Amino acid sequence: MPTQHVRRVFSIFRKSAYHPPPAAVTKYVADNNKKMPTLLNPPKLRRVLKGHSGKVSSMQWSEEKTNSTLASAALDGKILVWDGVTTNKLKVIPLKSNWVMACGYTSQHSLIASGGLENVVSVYDIRSHPIRLIRELVGHDGFITSCKFIDNTHLLTSSGDYACALWDITTGQMVRSFSGVDGHSSEVMAYVNYSVLGDI
Numbered sequence: 001m002p003t004q005h006v007r008r009v010f011s012i013f014r015k016s017a018y019h020p021p022p023a024a025v026t027k028y029v030a031d032n033n034k035k036m037p038t039l040l041n042p043p044k045l046r047r048v049l050k051g052h053s054g055k056v057s058s059m060q061w062s063e064e065k066t067n068s069t070l071a072s073a074a075l076d077g078k079i080l081v082w083d084g085v086t087t088n089k090l091k092v093i094p095l096k097s098n099w100v101m102a103c104g105y106t107s108q109h110s111l112i113a114s115g116g117l118e119n120v121v122s123v124y125d126i127r128s129h130p131i132r133l134i135r136e137l138v139g140h141d142g143f144i145t146s147c148k149f150i151d152n153t154h155l156l157t158s159s160g161d162y163a164c165a166l167w168d169i170t171t172g173q174m175v176r177s178f179s180g181v182d183g184h185s186s187e188v189m190a191y192v193n194y195s196v197l198g199d200i
Contacts, residue, residue: 047084047085047087048087049072049080049082049084049087050087051080051082051089052072052074052076052078052080053074053076054074054075054076054077054098055074055075056072056073056074057073057074057075057100057101057102057116058072058073058100058101058102058103058146059071059072059073059103060103060104060105060148061084061105062105062106062107062108063106063107063108063149064107064108067107067108068083068084068085069081069082069083069084069090069105069107070082070084070105071103071105071112072103073095073100073101073102073103073114074100075098075099075100076098077094077095077097077098077100078092078093078094078095079091079092079093079095079100079103079112079114079124080092080093081093081105081112081126091126091131093112093114093124093126093131095114095122096118096122097116097117097118099116099117099118100114100115100116101115101116101117101143101144101145102114102115102116102144102145102146102147102157103147104146104147104148104149104155105149106149106152108152109149109151109152110125110126110127111123111124111125111126111149111152111169112124112126113147113149113155113157114147115140115143115144115145115147115157116143116144117143118143119138119140119141119142119143119144119159119161120136120137120138120140120144121136121137121140121144121147121155121157121167122135122136122137123135123136123137123155123169134169135169135172136172137155137157137167137169137172137174138172139165139167139174139177140157140159140160140161140163140165141159141161142159142160142161142162142163143159143160144157144158144159144160145158145159145160146158150166152169153168153169153170154166154167154168154169154175155167155169161179162179163177163178163179164177164178164179165177165178166178
């Protein structure tokens, strides 16, 4: 890579919050005895949410830009719904098992999903009083690692059984399993994103 271009990249990196640095910048620093620039805008701690008595294993913000709520799941066997601005706890959901590894949250539809070492995904309606378990999704052969609502009737999950799955919450049935010969050859610990283009 031309030195002039590397200097320009180095300059951009020095003025930005890129992390980790591009390989070209690292080499340029080493070759020219330069000091690696520090981040000008490091992340700032905004809020601390205290309420769990076990390790937090998963959390998810509301998908609505105007909604500041989030849900967190922990090894104390609870899911908490928070106001991320005031730090107030809004809901407490006691789970059947302490070994929860994932939670999915849709504030728009007032649903929360959780899963873990029991290989079952539980879906809760948080509008009801008391909060009600409305569906248990059975079909994965491994622990649940993540879950994400696509809309008010569909949920996407990943698992230690090397597969991801799309569920219909209204029927409790697995609509599609993303696995097989051309799939993952080990545990799926998370998914990157999803896209809805006509058929899912």
